[in-house]
Amino acid sequence: MKYDSFFTEDGYPNESRFGKNIFYLLYKNRLEGISREIESGGEVPSLLLHSCCGPCSSAVITKLSPFFNITVFYYNPNIDSLEEYRKRADNQKKFLDFFSKNNNGFNHSVSYIEEDYDSLPFYATCGGLENEAEGGKRCVECFKLRLNKTAATAAKLGFHFFSSTLTVSPMKDTRTVNLAGMEAADKTGCEWLWSDFKKENGYLLSIELSKNASLYRQQYCGCIYSKQRLNKRD
Numbered sequence: 001m002k003y004d005s006f007f008t009e010d011g012y013p014n015e016s017r018f019g020k021n022i023f024y025l026l027y028k029n030r031l032e033g034i035s036r037e038i039e040s041g042g043e044v045p046s047l048l049l050h051s052c053c054g055p056c057s058s059a060v061i062t063k064l065s066p067f068f069n070i071t072v073f074y075y076n077p078n079i080d081s082l083e084e085y086r087k088r089a090d091n092q093k094k095f096l097d098f099f100s101k102n103n104n105g106f107n108h109s110v111s112y113i114e115e116d117y118d119s120l121p122f123y124a125t126c127g128g129l130e131n132e133a134e135g136g137k138r139c140v141e142c143f144k145l146r147l148n149k150t151a152a153t154a155a156k157l158g159f160h161f162f163s164s165t166l167t168v169s170p171m172k173d174t175r176t177v178n179l180a181g182m183e184a185a186d187k188t189g190c191e192w193l194w195s196d197f198k199k200e201n202g203y204l205l206s207i208e209l210s211k212n213a214s215l216y217r218q219q220y221c222g223c224i225y226s227k228q229r230l231n232k233r234d
């Protein structure tokens with residue numbers, strides 16, 4: 001099926017025809033096209049991959065490495081403290097080190113860009129939404145904040161694609177992440193790689209790889225509100 005046939009006339013993923021699988025279908029179809037281009041001698045495309053943490057990135061990098069030269073983009077102003085930010089960033093780098101030594105011969109490059117910790121954009125965007133349930137309006141804004149920055153950086157640095165590890169988590173709504181990515185792509189002109197990394201046992205793979213690489217797996221999503229929620233449950 002042609003890639004274009006998955007969209008409505010006004011350019012949106014055709015959810016009424018393909019249902020909630022549409023984002024996975026778009027992802028598979030796009031990867032098949034890229035694979036054909038590489039096999040016929042075309043350039044390996046570059047991807048700026050927003051990553052929330054090492055564990056989530058583990059399965060995503062493993063799945064995408066045959067198709068892209070990947071640069072991991074660690075930008076997460078949502079995280080509640082510098083200490084936690086550093087811990088997650090250090091474990092991100094730990095996974096990249098593990099992957100470079102155990103990547104089964106994939107020879108496409110994986111590199112890393114890290115933004116300094118600055119939580120002000122998160123509070124400027126999500127302030128007033130602290131009472132929202134996880135998965136609600138605050139999370140929509142949090143996704144948009146991180147994906148808009150990733151898209152702008154990808155466009156500025158000349159990447160072919162940008163995407164995010166966020167859809168590997170069962171706690172993150174695939175549709176919301178993808179529509180935030182689409183919106184960011186429209187603003188910048190850089191192509192959004194649709195995804196549903198939960199599929200094909202993506203989440204289970206992330207747990208397995210995190211154990212193999214001895215990664216720290218955090219117990220809360222990232223912001224102070226998700227941490228307070230976790231503490232209330234204890």
Ligand code: SF4
Pocket residue numbers: 078079126134135138139140142143221222223224225226
């Ligand atoms: S719960 Fe997670 S996605 Fe939602 S606002 Fe907090 S850090 Fe962002």
